Amino acid sequence: MLPDASHPVxxxxxxxxxxxxxxxxxxxxxxxxxxxxxxxxxxxxxxxxLAEKTHSFFSHYEALFPPEVAQILR
Amino acid sequence: xxxxxxxxxxxxxxxxxxxxxxxxxFLAGSRSALSQLPRGNWVGGTISYFMADEGGLRAEDRxxxxxxxxxxxxxxxxxxxxxxxxxxxxxxxxxGFTFLVLPAGTxxxxxxxxxxxxxxxxxxRPVVGWVTGVPVDRIGLDVPAxxxxxxxxVLEDRCAALHVALPPTKMADLDTVNIFESAGGEVxxxxxxxxxxxxxxxxxxxxNLADYISEQGISTEIPLIGDYSGSSINVSIQxxxxxxxxxxxxxxxxxxxxxxFAKPIMDYEEAFTRQIDAQDAEPYFACNCILNYRYGHLxxxxxxxxxxxxxxxxxAHQLLNQTMVRxxxxxxx
Numbered sequence: 192m193l194p195d196a197s198h199p200v201x202x203x204x205x206x207x208x209x210x211x212x213x214x215x216x217x218x219x220x221x222x223x224x225x226x227x228x229x230x231x232x233x234x235x236x237x238x239x240x241l242a243e244k245t246h247s248f249f250s251h252y253e254a255l256f257p258p259e260v261a262q263i264l265r
Numbered sequence: 266x267x268x269x270x271x272x273x274x275x276x277x278x279x280x281x282x283x284x285x286x287x288x289x290x291f292l293a294g295s296r297s298a299l300s301q302l303p304r305g306n307w308v309g310g311t312i313s314y315f316m317a318d319e320g321g322l323r324a325e326d327r328x329x330x331x332x333x334x335x336x337x338x339x340x341x342x343x344x345x346x347x348x349x350x351x352x353x354x355x356x357x358x359x360x361g362f363t364f365l366v367l368p369a370g371t372x373x374x375x376x377x378x379x380x381x382x383x384x385x386x387x388x389x390r391p392v393v394g395w396v397t398g399v400p401v402d403r404i405g406l407d408v409p410a411x412x413x414x415x416x417x418x419v420l421e422d423r424c425a426a427l428h429v430a431l432p433p434t435k436m437a438d439l440d441t442v443n444i445f446e447s448a449g450g451e452v453x454x455x456x457x458x459x460x461x462x463x464x465x466x467x468x469x470x471x472x473n474l475a476d477y478i479s480e481q482g483i484s485t486e487i488p489l490i491g492d493y494s495g496s497s498i499n500v501s502i503q504x505x506x507x508x509x510x511x512x513x514x515x516x517x518x519x520x521x522x523x524x525x526f527a528k529p530i531m532d533y534e535e536a537f538t539r540q541i542d543a544q545d546a547e548p549y550f551a552c553n554c555i556l557n558y559r560y561g562h563l564x565x566x567x568x569x570x571x572x573x574x575x576x577x578x579x580x581a582h583q584l585l586n587q588t589m590v591r592x593x594x595x596x597x598x
Binding site for chain 2: 255
């Protein structure tokens, strides 16, 4: 079961402080998109937006990416 | 119950019959072949090259058919222009995927390539498909097109989409097969998004890409590989103009991405087969790039067990080059 959207792990992933290793292009495109956005705008509202986006992504794709979900839960 | 028509290269009468029977279809074929189809719940794009069961081939009188599975909740054909391209993601089902065909060299093609990652719904609403083209010996003479079978429109400046809603027990999963790997040379970076580039930074120093390619003797068959946080995204070279010091690309480069040139591939057939044999599942849909077909001399050869259209650009969420794209419909229930 994934942590809810307010859990700090989503901000950590969104800002790259908790790196996720993945071989899946769909996941890496999200990580790359977060990285680009965070480099441009490190404000709290943007970090929150990226965290929510990351939570939505993994909530949607939880069944497809078990290795990545395991890293989130670790 | 499976769809009545199979996922393969079919004759025009076979496709006509499937449309008449009400089957929703995603189609690839020549303009002449697609023009002979009746209206129905289908979209298609112009292409004359295919990876068929018998190997790579060119065909003007057959159509590659991807039937929509009968477990899909519903499908709907739509078309979009530059002014409403972002609507693709609003029209896409919350749970499902969208097949998309973009006519090569158009504004809608360029806009999708440059802006798709910025659209609301990118990644969460999977978009898979390809860029339409013409026979290589007709480039500049014929015009790539897409077809919206629902309206009967043949479109040269809009893209066509088939939105497919899936039941909760199924999920669309996009994957790529990229036979190229970085040659490990100097990092190349760009400051602007663009299909035509001149200035860049090579190893941190200001440089001109056209000059760099000439000086290093880099083949234009070799793509640039962008590092997207661990996934490799190719950008292929269309033309180097030494006089103008410009390089035209088949997909845009983006700021913030580290690019390197790829290692050359000696045997494309072997490279694809090696990567595909390592996978156990057969995709629901796949396409591969015309540059791999041409540079790899894939006519009459196979790429593992993968069949599908050979295209002028591939889409797996965003525009790709020199890449095989695969769509899986996974059981998650």
